[in-house]
Amino acid sequence: MTAVRKSSLVQVAEFVAGKGEGGKFGKLELFGAVPEVSQADRRMRDLRQMGWQIDNYKVNPSLRPDEYLVRKLGTRVDLGEPRPKNTRKSITGPKRRRILERDGHTCQVCGVRAGQEFPDAPGRTAVMTIGHLVPVNRGGQNTDANLRAECQRCGDESRDVTVDPPSYEQVLAHVSQGSLKDKRLLYSWMQAGRRMPSDSEKLFLEWSRLSPADRLNVAAVLESQVVKEL
Numbered sequence: 001m002t003a004v005r006k007s008s009l010v011q012v013a014e015f016v017a018g019k020g021e022g023g024k025f026g027k028l029e030l031f032g033a034v035p036e037v038s039q040a041d042r043r044m045r046d047l048r049q050m051g052w053q054i055d056n057y058k059v060n061p062s063l064r065p066d067e068y069l070v071r072k073l074g075t076r077v078d079l080g081e082p083r084p085k086n087t088r089k090s091i092t093g094p095k096r097r098r099i100l101e102r103d104g105h106t107c108q109v110c111g112v113r114a115g116q117e118f119p120d121a122p123g124r125t126a127v128m129t130i131g132h133l134v135p136v137n138r139g140g141q142n143t144d145a146n147l148r149a150e151c152q153r154c155g156d157e158s159r160d161v162t163v164d165p166p167s168y169e170q171v172l173a174h175v176s177q178g179s180l181k182d183k184r185l186l187y188s189w190m191q192a193g194r195r196m197p198s199d200s201e202k203l204f205l206e207w208s209r210l211s212p213a214d215r216l217n218v219a220a221v222l223e224s225q226v227v228k229e230l
């Protein structure tokens with residue numbers, strides 16, 4: 001009675017391939033087609049690692065935030081093509097520990113610390129992963145300079161964003177738009193070769209580790225100072 005169970009990767013590949021190159025689909029439609037919804041984002045990422053080009057609104061402003069555009073089908077795992085090796089080789093052992101230690105067990109994208117709850121998702125704690133600044137499928141290497149600590153959320157998102165790298169002109173335009181204070185901070189990160197938390201971010205992390213009562217007290221003191229300033 002039991003049907004042959006397809007892996008979630010094959011299910012997502014089948015769904016995307018069914019749309020065809022040039023086809024669009026919505027996130028809800030994808031979730032509806034894949035029984036294990038929690039796996040959908042991860043499997044989309046796996047497909048991208050195997051040469052599937054699937055645009056989202058971050059790389060293609062003509063799309064809505066919940067919309068995807070199939071640009072190119074990659075390795076047809078849905079037709080039984082073997083999955084390429086080493087597409088998701090994780091960084092382990094001494095190298096992993098060295099990177100985490102260097103980055104202070106802190107996500108280099110959003111600043112959350114390992115084991116800390118996400119400020120916008122109480123009850124969900126951050127797990128550090130090792131991410132690539134330049135993704136492996138774009139020639140990025142497993143060198144220390146190309147690796148950084150990322151929480152599980154930012155790891156997924158930054159891989160989405162790096163489907164297509166930004167252009168030189170885009171980056172130059174955005175860099176020139178910031179305030180002098182922003183530019184100074186950005187320049188210090190460029191000099192260091194990695195993102196470092198600002199003084200305010202460090203303070204926020206310290207504050208968030210206080211007891212709830214102490215957090216309220218410190219916030220009240222700050223409130224009185226901020227209100228006085230206004």
Ligand SMILES: [Zn+2]
Nearest residue numbers: 107110151154
């Ligand atoms: Zn993060």
